[in-house]
Amino acid sequence: MSKKNTITTKAKLFLDEVGDITYFAIRFFREVFTSPFERKEFLRQCYQMGNRSLVLVGVTGFILGLVFTLQSRPTLAELGATSWMPSMVSLxxxxxxxxxxxALICAGRIGSGIGAELGSMKVTEQIDAMEVSGTNPFKYLVVTRILATTLMLPLLILxxxxxxxxxxxxxxxxxxxxxxxLYFNKVFDALQFSDLLPATIKSFFFGFVIGLIGCYKGYNCSKGTVGVGKASNDAVVYTSMLLFVIDFIAVFITDIFFEI
Known part of the structure; x- marks a missing residue:
């Protein structure tokens, strides 16, 4: 196969993937507004993704604060600007x-977990069994998980x-x-509502993408145990790439908005 044909084939596969994910997202928005709503499963997923991720996020955040301050302090000390440390770190x-x-930490923990869980259910034909029994597997498995990640991630980030x-x-x-x-007085003096609002809004999109890609990869998993591993791995890779794209778009829009 020539190089040109290889590039064309990869481009076609990429566009097919984008179209399938878009259709999957449209189906989610269609299903989320129809009854019945799986309240118990939604609350269970909130607990699974929120409470059980709290320790990991907390440890990561604590180490992040320690390391970032330790690395930044010598440079600010040379400039005689150590008093700026609380505002710089907080912003x-x-x-x-x-x-x-x-978001990247949660993509690794939550996204891979969703991909592996739904992938194993797909391989063992549990999803097909739910359809036969009259249960809507998309609403029960997908809608609840995407809503849970969308709601829980902003709380975890805060x-x-x-x-x-x-x-x-x-x-x-x-x-x-x-x-x-004194430290937290300087932190709250530096932070404004305009700093917190854009970060909170984009964290909802981060959570939505983590749930969407994880559910898509697991729900459309190929047969076999190899497919489960691939679905879990692809969920993390795709989500990580999309998080950076969304972050760039959010920063770009925020800059334009506040310049105006």
Whole structure:
């Protein structure tokens, strides 16, 4: 096969994948507004994705705050600007670093879990059995999981940001003898509503993408155990790429909005 044909084939497969994911998302929005709503499964998924991811996000945020402050402090000390440390750390974490890092962490934990779980159900024909029994598997399995990730991820990111700032405050207290009260007073003086709102809005899109890609890959898993592993791996890879794309679009739109 020639190089041109190979590129054409890959482009066609990519466009087919984009079309299938788009149709999958449209089907989600169509199903989410129809009754019945699987309330118990939705709450269970919120617990699975939110509560059980809290420790991972918390540890990541705490270490992020420690390392970021330790790495930044010597440079600011050379410039005589250590008093800017609370505002710099808080703006960096809340605006950009926190949402992206925590979304990637959740993509690895939640996205791969959804892909593997639905993939194994597809391979063992449990989804087909649900259709035969009269249950709507898409509403029960897909809608609840996408809604849960969309709702839980912003909460996890806010919690991770708070823990990261606490870790930064510990370093400042030990290295610069800055009291916790003074540190957080400077943090809240630096942060504005315009800093928190865009980060929170894009975190909803992050959660939606994690749930959508994980469910799509698992729900359309190929037969066999190899397909389950591939679905789990593809869910993480595709989601990570889309998170960066969404983040770029969100930052671009935010800059245009606040410039106007």
């Amino acid at each position: 960096s974490i809340v605006r950009e670093i926190g949402p992206v890092i925590f 919690m991770g940001d708070a823990i990261a700032l606490f870790g930064s405050a510990i370093i400042e207290n030990l290295k610069g003898e800055v009291s916790y009260l």
